[in-house]
Amino acid sequence: MGTRWTIAVLAFIMALIKHTESIMCHRCYSAMGGCGDEVVWRMFPWRDCGPSNFCVKVVEEIPGEQPKYIRECEHILLQSTRHRLQMPNLRRHGYCTPARKNDPSNPLQLTNSNIKYCFCNEYNGCNTAPSQTVITMPLMMFSAVLTLVTKLL
Structure with missing residues (x-):
């Protein structure tokens, strides 16, 4: 009975992931x-x-000030x-690139190094981590599935 229940739960989770x-x-x-720099995820849950x-x-x-952060959906x-x-x-997953500088008085300077845009689309809530942090969510999911599979065998 326990094995069937575990397989049913895994199938349900995989169906949710597939249909997102x-x-x-x-x-x-x-x-x-x-x-x-890091988000208190309890205060700011994921939004669709x-x-x-x-x-x-x-x-x-900005030199001499605290960094300012915006976490948002791309289309907004x-x-x-x-x-x-x-x-x-x-725009690619994991890229943190400087902002474009649209300055007509200085057309040769193309980027603004004071502003960075970091993009991600690997998993829900991926814009929570600082840019230096290794992404651990896929590893945790893989280890959880691997643990369940080894218990089944």
Whole structure:
């Protein structure tokens, strides 16, 4: 009975993962408590991002001040003219790239190194981690499934 129940639970989880249509991201600003370099996930649970392909973390580092963080869905940031003009065109999972600089008085300077856009789409809530942290969620899921499979055998 225990083995059948475990297989049913695994099948249900796999069905949920397969039918997920959109990514879910943390959505917060550094002015809110608990939304700094790392997110207090209990305060900012995942939110559905609808048509977004990526979760985005924006880090603005102004010399002499604390860094400012924005964690948001890609499509919501693109609704803002500021982010639409600054967001890098190359968007891939794990990329943290400087913002584009649209300065007509200095057309040779293409990037703004004070602002970074970090993109992810590997798992829900992936925009919680600082950019130096190794992503451990897939490893934890794999080890949990491996443990269940070894108990079945």
